[in-house]
Amino acid sequence: MISFAPRSFRSAAPAVLAGMAVLTLSLSACGSAATTDNAANALKGGAATVSNGAAQIAVSVEKVDGEDACVPEFTSAPAGPVTFTIANKDASAVSEVELLSDKRILGERENVIPGLKSVSFTVTLTGGEYQLYCPGASKEYQPFTVTGAAASAAANGVSDLLKQGTDGYAKYVSGQVDSLVLAAAALQAAVDSGDVTASQKAYAEARPFFERIEPVAESFPDLDPALDLRVADVEPGTEWTGFHPLEKDLFEAKAITASSKALAAGIVKNVATLKTLTAELETNASYKPEELANGASGLLEEVQSSKITGEEEAYSKLDLVDFAANIEGSQQAFEYLKPALNEIDATLTKQISGQFETVNTALDGYKDANALGGFKAYTDELKKSDAAKLTALIQSLQAPLAKIAEKVATV
Amino acid sequence: MTEITPAADKLSRRRFFSGSAAVAGAGGLVLGAAGGVAVADAAAPAPVSEADRLAERASLTYPFYGEHQGGIETPPQDHLVITAFDVTALTAVELQLVLAKWSAAMSELTAGSPVGKVQPEREHGIPVDTGEATDMGPQGLTLTLGFGPSLFDGRFGLEKFKPMDFADLPAMAGESLDPAFTGGDLCIQACANDPQVAYHAVRNLARMARTSVRTKWTVLGFGRASAGAEQATPRNLMGFKDGTRNIQEAADFSDQVWVGEEAGQPWMVGGSYLVARKIHMLIETWDEDPIGDQQSIFGRTKKEGAPLTGTKEHDVPDFHAVQAGGTAKEPIIAANSHIALAAHENNNGTKILRRGYNFTDGLDSVGRLDAGLMFLSFQRSPEQFVALQRKLGKSDRLNEYIRHVGSGVFAVPAGLPAAGSYYGKEFFA
Structure with a gap:
């Protein structure tokens, strides 16, 4: 497993990754309720009856007069748990079904594919108007009415879980930045002492704290370039500051100059600013669930666009250290969303967990306790032999992960 | 023969040329420009304009x-876009999902529809379809799925579904195969009259299966290097007509292309075997070869494509005719x-259906044109190809100018009967 940063914030955090079980994707469909040809039976109207503690709504996705349609057996249910069991008979334009309250997704199933067995999801609903959303159907939105009062507070469960998630993530970010402050100070001390080897080590130790929370740092438009600009991105005529010019001094020139010391001091100053800004985000509870989700996906974009290509750490070859830190930061954001996401789309949640596990297992193969940062140097040879494999690995994780933002979005 | 149908019957979902009932013989219909509305005028059939065509x-x-x-x-x-994939999924359930998703998506794509929202309604939605084929029409797109021999190894418990004698092609003379262009658990052949439509289809199919399959190799082909019924014979990059004697008759399809009971698998009855060979042509040296030699290598003339024993392309070659004069009695062909x-x-009557395309991919590692023929053939048994290639690889004079660098063989299941079925459904019963 990847080594984790200090987790003083942990008290409020949801279960984090260590010991996550290997999860294989399963079509939980298999063996569940039989398909109902609702169009043939005609709409029964009225409210669904309750069995197994939940109102049962069968939804048949099928061709009706040549058009792909979503046909619910009932258009209304009593307040409380409602189970939607969906089978796609022959409507190839539809592959998912969602239950919406306004624009918010309360529950959904993907992979509603013709020929596969039925799938289901259960949501707890209070009285009110909802919509059944079948993207791709000739009529995509259909009203769904829930009658009666809230049976319990469970209907607000997802919102509460999301709130706990963003609060927990805010603490995680603050914890990483606290560690970054210490690591930057250590880096400055090493550089000031003129010891190149010690400085290289301190550089490698500081980087992951930044890389884990990079999407948050990037949200401050001046700070990220000041700290993390690569040489290729420097505008001609502007000053190059932050980690990477120092990396060049330490790993290419292997010499510490007055300018190296100024760079280290600049890093310390900017990291202090980052701490102030992230502390405000935490205090004001500013994080939105969709930001966590987009950040998790954004970190994987970082991995693909600058780590696997070897551009991020061109002089130190520490790209795999950053790679692991990006993955860890991505997984942390996901883990904080997971309890809520699991309510919304349990299958996707399992799939993403499984893909993280696969990536982490693969990353274990690159560990080297004797190497700077704990991972093998990302040499040209390693890049040549492994880059394509790593790309495929990350793409397999990003494809499902990118989908979660709209599922947890609060707008 | 395959029936050509206009897209017009499903226009409500297709947003393409709304109102067009086009396809050959749509006399009396004047089609508007892109997105325009057709105006029926039964009295005065209008001439077919370029835009109509x-x-x-x-x-x-x-x-x-x-x-x-x-x-x-x-x-x-x-x-053409042909892509081979390896399955990275570890369970049969994941493979099942890929095949079911692909089958549904293929039916949408071949109808000219996207595989999902190009522009989702929610701000945080990820576009399901990548969008580059939007409003381009179906362009005659076909998607053909094949299973490689490796799919039937033990990974997914599919051993018992392996067609009789289905295996990787044997090593043959005249090949120097690059593993990067060889094999694959699955393959998709996309053919369309527009390259972007074909590319879009394969790209989106690969994307929706990204967590379960990995693209192994892909080749983009152009200038169809084979002829179907009523098509003029096109040319390969050597400048010669290719596919003059290709299979066209229904009887040949039943005898030589479609698989029957012999494969021992009901899902292969009505299927075929696809052989894919990426053939690199040493074009620069070929270009400097005298015309007499080029023509004797092929056995045909270059411009007309006539056999050296005839004058017209479709003259039947006479392999017994010998050159006049001399004592050696050298055959003309x-x-x-x-x-x-x-x-x-x-070859004891053996025929194969050739359906290849020319390809080019810039320069190769030693600075030559990286181009040639993406040879594709369909046959009732891979053995038909193997027998022919064994002969060709051993003695074909063309071998001096070509190298087989990639190879694959795929069992192409029969067509799907109707919506709600998917390729490989029998494997997961």
């Missing part, structure tokens, strides 16, 4: 469901010329 071409569709998969008997479209070696007369 393009609209007709764009709206061309082939039925997705049927006895056989599209892209075999279908008259070759202008462009040399025994080691390409057409003599490949002719069914000289």
Whole structure:
């Protein structure tokens, strides 16, 4: 497993990754309720009856007069748990079904594919108007009415879980930045002492704290370039500051100059600013669930666009250290969303967990306790032999992960 | 033969040339420009304009469901994208999901529809369809799915579904195969009259299966290098007509292309075997070869494509005719010329359906044009190809100018009967 940063914030955090079980994707469909040809039976109207503690709504996705349609057996249910069991008979334009309250997704199933067995999801609903959303159907939105009062507070469960998630993530970010402050100070001390080897080590130790929370740092438009600009991105005529010019001094020139010391001091100053800004985000509870989700996906974009290509750490070859830190930061954001996401789309949640596990297992193969940062140097040879494999690995994780933002979005 | 149907019957979902009922014989219909509305005028048939012709071409569709998969008997479209995949998923359930998703998506794509929202309604939605084929029409797109021998190894418990004697092609003379262009658990052949439509299809199919399959190799082809019924014979990059004697008759399809009970698998009845060979041509040296030599290598003339024993392209070659004068009685069409070696007369009647495309991919590692023929053939048994290639690889004079660098063989299941079925469904019963 990847080594984790200090987790003083942990008290409020949801279960984090260590010991996550290997999860294989399963079509939980298999063996569940039989398909109902609702169009043939005609709409029964009225409210669904309750069995197994939940109102049962069968939804048949099928061709009706040549058009792909979503046909619910009932258009209304009593307040409380409602189970939607969906089978796609022959409507190839539809592959998912969602239950919406306004624009918010309360529950959904993907992979509603013709020929596969039925799938289901259960949501707890209070009285009110909802919509059944079948993207791709000739009529995509259909009203769904829930009658009666809230049976319990469970209907607000997802919102509460999301709130706990963003609060927990805010603490995680603050914890990483606290560690970054210490690591930057250590880096400055090493550089000031003129010891190149010690400085290289301190550089490698500081980087992951930044890389884990990079999407948050990037949200401050001046700070990220000041700290993390690569040489290729420097505008001609502007000053190059932050980690990477120092990396060049330490790993290419292997010499510490007055300018190296100024760079280290600049890093310390900017990291202090980052701490102030992230502390405000935490205090004001500013994080939105969709930001966590987009950040998790954004970190994987970082991995693909600058780590696997070897551009991020061109002089130190520490790209795999950053790679692991990006993955860890991505997984942390996901883990904080997971309890809520699991309510919304349990299958996707399992799939993403499984893909993280696969990536982490693969990353274990690159560990080297004797190497700077704990991972093998990302040499040209390693890049040549492994880059394509790593790309495929990350793409397999990003494809499902990118989908979660709209599922947890609060707008 | 495959029936060509206009896209117009499903226009409500297709947003392409709304109102067009185009396809050959749509006399009396004047089609508007892109997005325009057709105006019926039964009294005065208008001449077919260039815009009409393009609209007709764009709206061309082939039925997705049927006895056989599209892209075999279908008259070759202008462009090809063929991609082989390895399955990275570890469970049969994941493979099942890929095949079911692909089957549904293929029926949408071949009808000219996207595989999902190009522009989702929610701000945080990820576009499901990548969008580059939006409003381009189906362009005669066919998608043909094949299973490689490796799919039937132990990973997914599919051993018992492996067709009889289905295995990787044996090593043969004249090949120097690059593993990067060889094999694959699955393959998709996309053919369309527009390259972007074909590319879009494969790109989106690969994308929706990204967590379960990995693209192994892909080749983009152009200038269909084979002829279907009523098509003029196109040329390969050596400048010669290719596919003059290709299979066209229904009887040949039943005898030589469609698999029957012999494969021992019900899902292969009405299927076929696809052989894919990426053939690198040493074009620069070929270009400097004298015309007499080029023609004797093929056994045909270059411009007309006539056999050296005839004057017209479709004259039947006479492999027994000998050159006048001399005592050696040399045949006019040399025994080691390409057409003599490949002719069914000289191969116990064996024919294959060729459906290849030219390809080019910039320069190779030593600075030569990286170009050649993406040879594709469909046959009832891979053995038909193997027998022909064994002969060609051993003595074809063309071998001096070509190298087989990639190879794959795929069992192409029969067509799907109707919506709600998917390729490989039998594997997961």
